Amino acid sequence: MLTLETLQAFIQAYAARLAELCTVLDDLDNRIGDGDHGTNMARGFRTAADRITGETFADLGALCQAVAMALLASVGGASGPLYATAFMRFAQSWKDCTNVDFGQVATGVANACEGLRARGKAEVGEKTLLDVWTPASEALAAQPDEYGMRAAVARATKAALASRDIPATKGRAAYLGERSVGTCDPGSISSAVFFEELADATVGGVTKTSWQTSAW
Amino acid sequence: MANVSLVIVSHSKQLGEGLVKLLRQVAPGVDIHEAAGLGDELGTDATAIMAALQQCPNTHDILVFFDLGSAAMNAEMALELVPPSVAERTRIVDAPLVEGAVAAAVAARSQLPLDDVMQQAETARIMQKRLG
Numbered sequence: 001m002l003t004l005e006t007l008q009a010f011i012q013a014y015a016a017r018l019a020e021l022c023t024v025l026d027d028l029d030n031r032i033g034d035g036d037h038g039t040n041m042a043r044g045f046r047t048a049a050d051r052i053t054g055e056t057f058a059d060l061g062a063l064c065q066a067v068a069m070a071l072l073a074s075v076g077g078a079s080g081p082l083y084a085t086a087f088m089r090f091a092q093s094w095k096d097c098t099n100v101d102f103g104q105v106a107t108g109v110a111n112a113c114e115g116l117r118a119r120g121k122a123e124v125g126e127k128t129l130l131d132v133w134t135p136a137s138e139a140l141a142a143q144p145d146e147y148g149m150r151a152a153v154a155r156a157t158k159a160a161l162a163s164r165d166i167p168a169t170k171g172r173a174a175y176l177g178e179r180s181v182g183t184c185d186p187g188s189i190s191s192a193v194f195f196e197e198l199a200d201a202t203v204g205g206v207t208k209t210s211w212q213t214s215a216w
Numbered sequence: 217m218a219n220v221s222l223v224i225v226s227h228s229k230q231l232g233e234g235l236v237k238l239l240r241q242v243a244p245g246v247d248i249h250e251a252a253g254l255g256d257e258l259g260t261d262a263t264a265i266m267a268a269l270q271q272c273p274n275t276h277d278i279l280v281f282f283d284l285g286s287a288a289m290n291a292e293m294a295l296e297l298v299p300p301s302v303a304e305r306t307r308i309v310d311a312p313l314v315e316g317a318v319a320a321a322v323a324a325r326s327q328l329p330l331d332d333v334m335q336q337a338e339t340a341r342i343m344q345k346r347l348g
Binding site: 077078084 | 260
């Protein structure tokens, strides 16, 4: 189950994790993009986490909307409108709810995934975060419970590592094309971490990947 | 009489401000705004783009230029968040930033309608700059 409390805890935990991984994500992005994915994501989610600290929200919709607006003005790169779109889709999906079951979480994630696809005009297999969000969303939809949440993390992690072998056709890495093969997509890694932290906040006991060693 | 405002969206504050300065010299009197940079950092801010769109006179159509793909994504986001009365007067053009904006500013100064200003911007992609 996802509650106002667990969603707030998730945002805080994700912001902290992004701060830890900032250099790893920047280094990856430096190889195939413009070197600021970690900085942008860490800054954006820190802003969002600070924005919701000490605030009370009427429902999950209001909380997600506040996160979306904070991200919009603070991320700076493509991740800003992408994650803002995802959180706006969460807000629509969980409007007027103070807690949602895993079925509704699955619906929210599927709606967010569709939002990401539309915003980025991307399809699966283009070395973008959609490569991670899509299998994670599918795993959760297939099994909308605690086990599905854990399966989503496993699928997300596998997909993030598999991004290494995909040539980029979207985003800044598309300027490199085939030369982007051999480096994991930083946006895919940060998305896998998103699902790790979402699962940890909702079901707990998630084994987190040490991306420092495995991402290269 | 057509009036088109231009909005420049860039990751770089200096690039945005520099381009606006250039455009004002090329086409004095044309309404031009920028939403460039993220504070002192490189980046774009959808809320700054929303503000720039809303600074344009409500009798004007608006043409938005961007430097890189993620700036376009933020511009699209901003278009969804401004009132429909603003969004329906606005188009985002995929054109070379400097050459396209110069061509558009000249067209806007001649008070061409939005479609024509946009076409001028797009045509800048194939226009030869070095003649003879």
